[in-house]
Structure formats: C-alpha cells, structure tokens
Amino acid sequence: MIRMAEKKxxxxxxxxxxxxxKDMELPILNELPEESLKKLMQEAMxxxxxxxxxxxGIVCVRDNQLAGVCFGYKGELEPIIDQPLIKIMEELNFKTRLLFTDEETQSGEWYLxxxxxxxxxxxxxxxxxxLSALPDFVKKQGETIISLNCDQDNESAKQLYEKMGYRKVGERTIIEHRYSHMQYTIK
Structure with missing residues (x-):
C-alpha cells in the first residue's frame, strides 16, 4: 500500500x-555521532x-511495516531545503554544515x-x-517533470529508471560521485 508519510x-x-x-559518504557523518545527527534530523523532519x-515523503507499507520511502521537492526550493536542519543545529550550538553542498536539481523539476x-x-x-505512484503526487504539486540523480555505478537502478520512462539529460558530481541526471515527463 502506498500512502503519505506520517508524523508517527x-x-x-x-x-x-x-x-x-551512509552510501553517499557525507562528510558530516564523520563529524557528529550517528545518534546525535539522527536526533537533529528527526526534529527537522x-x-x-x-x-x-x-x-x-511517500511510503510503501507491506505487512504493517515501512518497506520503502521516497522524498522529493520542487527544484526551486533547493537553495533553502536544508534550512530547518541548519537552524536546529545553530540553536544547539553545533558547528553548522550542510548535508549537501552540490546542486542536485533545478527550477522546473520536481526532484526525487x-x-x-x-x-x-x-x-x-x-x-x-x-516510482509508479510519483506522477500523481507530483501533478498535484503542479509539476510535470520528475528528475533524479542515479549513481553511475548503480546499473540496476539505472535500468529500473529507464524501464519507468526516465531518460538521461545530463551528468552531475555530488560529493565526488558521478551521477546521471535523469528526467521523466508526466503525461
């Protein structure tokens, strides 16, 4: 079952x-203890x-458990999308550091x-x-293009995205990893 994520x-x-x-090897993961950063993230969430x-977030529930989740936002929000976490970190006197410093998306896209x-x-x-549930969710937000970045070393993910109709439109480097920037146009 697909549903919107809930506070619980x-x-x-x-x-x-x-x-x-962890897979992305974010530098901040080495600067703060895991439980501390998770607590900050949970508050920001x-x-x-x-x-x-x-x-x-949209979640997939199977056997009364969260089987998966996807998160996304409108591309034009990227410059401010991490401000809630930064604010919490500053209030608690943590050394402020962005989770992500590289551009991942652009205006005119709903970024997965x-x-x-x-x-x-x-x-x-x-x-x-x-992925099948995303177009309806994104349409309700007034967007017609879904974008994502697929790690160039992840062939199985690339094949899944292509099977779903996503096409490579460029490349990006995010935290020293190469990604294919892919888009899907909602019909």
Whole structure:
C-alpha cells in the first residue's frame, strides 16, 4: 500500500534515509555521532520545508511495516531545503554544515531526492511501486517533470529508471560521485 508519510513514521524514515546518507559518504557523518545527527534530523523532519520533512515523503507499507520511502521537492526550493536542519543545529550550538553542498536539481523539476527500500523488502517491487505512484503526487504539486540523480555505478537502478520512462539529460558530481541526471515527463 502506498500512502503519505506520517508524523508517527519519523524514526523509521530517518533510519531508511540513513542507509542512503551512509552510501553517499557525507562528510558530516564523520563529524557528529550517528545518534546525535539522527536526533537533529528527526526534529527537522517535523518541518514541511525540510528536504526530509515527513510531509514530503511517500511510503510503501507491506505487512504493517515501512518497506520503502521516497522524498522529493520542487527544484526551486533547493537553495533553502536544508534550512530547518541548519537552524536546529545553530540553536544547539553545533558547528553548522550542510548535508549537501552540490546542486542536485533545478527550477522546473520536481526532484526525487531519495528513494530507499528497507533491506528486508529488497527485490520485491517496492521501488517500482513507489516510482509508479510519483506522477500523481507530483501533478498535484503542479509539476510535470520528475528528475533524479542515479549513481553511475548503480546499473540496476539505472535500468529500473529507464524501464519507468526516465531518460538521461545530463551528468552531475555530488560529493565526488558521478551521477546521471535523469528526467521523466508526466503525461
């Protein structure tokens, strides 16, 4: 079942996001203890203007468990999308550092920031189910183009996105990793 993420999901959502953040080798993960950063993120997730605000997430539920989640936002929001987390870090006197410093999207796109499947639900069609639900969600936000960045070393993800109709339109470097910037036009 696909549904909007809810406030009660925040801890599980944070754990799923953490899988992706570790894979991306973000420098901030080496600067703060994991539990401290997760606590800060969970507080920021209450804010709908945050990259991972729970209201920006769609979840797949299987067997009463979160099987996967995707988060995204309108491209023009990228310059301010992490402000809720930064504000919390500043209020608690943490050394402020952006999670992401490289451009990931642009105005005119709805950017699929994160798509992750829980380890025990992998290879069961969860990502496909989430991707299939995205166009309706994005249309309601007034956008017609969904974009994402696919790690160039992740051939299986690339094949899934192409199967769903995404096409490579460029390349980006994000935290020293090469990504294919892909778009899907909603019909």
């Amino acid at each position: 999901d925040i801890k599980e959502l944070c754990d799923l996001i953490w899988i992706v953040l 209450l804010n709908e203007h945050y990259r991972y605000g729970y209201r920006n 920031d994160t798509l992750v499947t829980a380890p025990n639900f992998r290879r069961q069609g969860v990502a496909l189910e989430l």
